[in-house]
Amino acid sequence: MKEKLSVQILKKDFKISPQGWDVREVDSYLDEIVSQVKELENQIGILETEKRRLENVNKGLELKNEELKAENSKIKSKTSVSYDPDKYSNFEIVRRIAKLETAVNDVKQVVDEIKNKS
Secondary structure (H helix, E strand, O other): OOOOHHHHHHHOOOOOOOOOOOHHHHHHHHHHHHHHHHHHHHHHHHHHHHHHHHHHHHHHHHHHHHHHHHHHHHHHHHHOOOOOOOOOOHHHHHHHHHHHHHHHHHHHHHHHHHHHHO
16 A cells, blocks of 8 residues: 655755755645645545445435336336327327217116026
């Protein structure tokens, strides 16, 4: 695993020369940077954990979605009634309903006759 940036910064050594940087100032600045980098690394860890959790939730939802699609297809296949609005006028629809009512009444009449014979 790659060493964290905050650790790399802490381990970094600078050459000192007579005209060079003030060592205390450089150390103080690096300490501030390390502190900020550690915060960012912690946030990254938290976000990666949340990302994994959400990916798992998403997988579950995708599976549920596929199940619901399959169930929806089954229901549609059982209840599908084709109706082309351009094919039937209102008059034609009313005529078909009247025929269906007549057929239902005929079936009721036959059932009643069978019941009366029994």
